[in-house]
Amino acid sequence: MQRLNALVLVGILAVASVGCGAEKTNEEVVDTVETKEENYLGESIEDHVIFPASVEGLVGDTMPFYDDGTYNVFYLADQRDGKQGYHPWGLIKTTDxxxxxxxxxVINYGESVEDQDIALGTGSVIKGKDGQYHAFYTGHNDMFEPKEAVMHAVSSDMENWEKIPEDTLYAGDNYAQNDFRDPYVYYVESDGLYNMLVATRKDNIGVIARFTSDDLKSWEDAGVFFENDxxxxxxxxxxSLLTYKGKWYLAFSDQWPDRLVHYRIADSIxxxxxxxxxxxFDCNGFYAGRMETDGDNLYVVGWNGTKKKHTDSxxxxxxxxxxxxxxxxxxxxxxxxxxNPKxxxxxxxxxxVEPLKMTETTSVEEGSISFAGDQYEMAGFKDLLGSYLIKTTIKEFDKDGMFGFCFNTNDENVGRLNIIxxxxTNxxxxYNGExxxxxKAQSYVDFDISGSDQLDVSMLVxxxxxxxxxxxKMAFTTRMYMAQGSDWGVFGVGTKVKFDNIRAYK
Structure with missing residues (x-):
């Protein structure tokens, strides 16, 4: 580690001096929805919404439900408006x-502090045998004991819902009263019963409990379905639990210590x-992922958090x-x-994509950047606005090397934001600092590069x-406000590496 510290320090001092201009603030580049870029021909290019926020503010836990050609993604609307009630359910619709x-x-929180659902939590939607849509959601009230319960609402169109408070389900004595949430309901053909999975605790450990019903109104405790392993x-x-092409998949998110989305495989339900x-599937920049399928395609839908004070560091x-x-x-x-090919x-x-700055030992040939392994080396490119896609293939790298992508570089051309x-460490x-x-890395995933001859990278911003x-094989999602509207580049730290055929698209 001391050797690498010295390499970076010496390398920083050796980087060719290139003026980068004044550092932009996050606020100057956060609002990018309406920005445009130009292609090779100088034509204006419209932007794309890739990671939707909410018309209500921001997106929290998602609850995708596929029905008749459409993915109906219910979500906890993070309005951040200071009101006593919070996290109503919103709805985003998409086909692909x-x-x-x-x-x-589409489902609001309760009207008074006496309501169990003064705050709404995660749940799920199912179409019942009665032809109606049934939403099961967490009703949360910090003033109550118990704080959490599973609640029920019905609808004919998924946009107008009627709550049925008399159907509220509370945890029994064998489960944690204040940790009883995130219901996921599905139908089991073999026994003709609806099943509900609930995140709760038993004997001081996280479990997923199962309940059964024949009418979606009254539920019987069927015991622990899955225990923290x-x-x-x-x-x-x-x-979430579903079948896809001959396998059963159970997904969940660990609330601590890593806050990652995990999944398990089985041959039967x-x-x-x-x-x-x-x-x-991803690092801690992706949370609360729920699976859903149309039979042909399988998706996991979650969210990437903002940063406190909307500041990258x-x-x-x-x-x-x-x-x-x-x-x-x-x-x-x-x-x-x-x-997603769509x-x-x-x-x-x-x-x-042409480098505007680079270290002396960097070589450029037909869109490829190669580093000689001489301390800290980098090649920097102009800032890109709005939504864009970067693609490259990383080759000829040292198996124990350190290399990656930098954004928002400082005066020494070292990124304030770095994916490495x-x-x-495999x-x-x-790193959200230079x-x-x-x-300490803010996010990481285990990924052994020693068994790969090349790394094919596609990066959405x-x-x-x-x-x-x-x-x-792996996704890696991070929050980087300054990945837009600031310069970016590729770099190596005392390692040989080649970034082949670097391309950017709008």
Missing amino acids: FSSYEDKGV MGTDSNLECP DGPFTIPDQDI EDYDWGGNMVTHLLRQNEDGSLFPVL VEELFSNELA FNGA RIEF NIMER SDGVVCMYVNE
């Missing part, structure tokens, strides 16, 4: 997660559910932008996140969210 229609609030006592938030070799806040990954199924049933199709306008492939890491040797896909 490349374009969206936001209907705004991660060696912690964490709650298992936002569970009753399990046993096993842990795949790679049981996550701060910690994550709750709620932000909706993020969706298309999942690819391997022969063994394992799942991996990939760039989203990639939006980026049809290629932009000019770290061969020494991780992909995100001194990566003295800071939109509305302050950066989502990188690597080798169709």
Whole structure:
């Protein structure tokens, strides 16, 4: 570590002096929805909404429900308006997660502090045998004991809902009274019963309890469906369960310590559910992911949080932008996140990508950047506004090297925001500060580069969210306000590496 510190320090001092202009504030680049860019021909290009926020403010926990050709993504609307009630359900509709229609609030929170649902929590929607849509949601009231309960509402169109308070379900004595939330309801053909999974606690450990019903009104406790198998006592938030191409998948998010979305695989609905070799899709920049499928495609839908004070150097806040990954199924049933081709199709306008600055030992050839392994090396490009897609293939890298992407560089051309492939730690890491040797990574995932000859990278940047896909095996989502409207580049720290065929698209 001391050697790497010295390399970075010496490398910074050796970087060619290039004027970068005054540093922009986050506020100057946050509002990018209406921005435009120009392609090679100088034509104006409209922007794309890739990671939708809410017409109500921001997006919290998502609850996707596929019905008749449309994904109806209910979500907790993070209005941040200071009112006593909070987190009503909003609704975003999409057919393929490349374009969206936001209907705004469809189920509001209670009207008084005496209501169990003065705050709404996560739940799910199902179409019942009666032809109506049934929403089951968490009613939360910090003034109550118990604080949480599962509540019921019905609708004929998913936009106008009638609450049925008499159907409210509370935890029994065998479950935690104040941790009883995130109901997920599904129908089991074999026994003709509706099943409900609920995130709760039993014997001081996070569990997913199961309840059954034949009428969606009264529920019987069917015991623990799944118990925390991660060696912690964490709650298992936002569970979802579905079948896809011959396998059953259970997804949940650990509330602590890592705050990652996990999944398990089984051959039948009753399990046993096993842990795949790679049981996550993304880092802690992606949370509360719920799975949904139309039979052909499988998605996991979650959110990327804003930062406190809307400042890149701060910690994550709750709620932000909706993020969706298309999942690819391997022969063994394992799942991996990939760039949605429908989203990639939006980026049809290629932009000019020529380095504006680089270190002396950097070589450039036909769109490729190569570093010689001489301390700190970088190549920087002009700022890109609005939504854009970066693609490159990383080759000829040292297996224990450190290299990656930098954004919003300082006067020494070192990024204040850095996504790093770290061969020494076998991780992909995100640092929201320039001194990566003295800071703790804000986000990371285990990712061994030693077994790969190349890293195929696709990176989406939109509305302050950066989502990188690597080798169709891992997604890496971070919040970087200054990834838009500031310069960016690629770099290596004392390692040989080649960024081949760097391209950018609008």
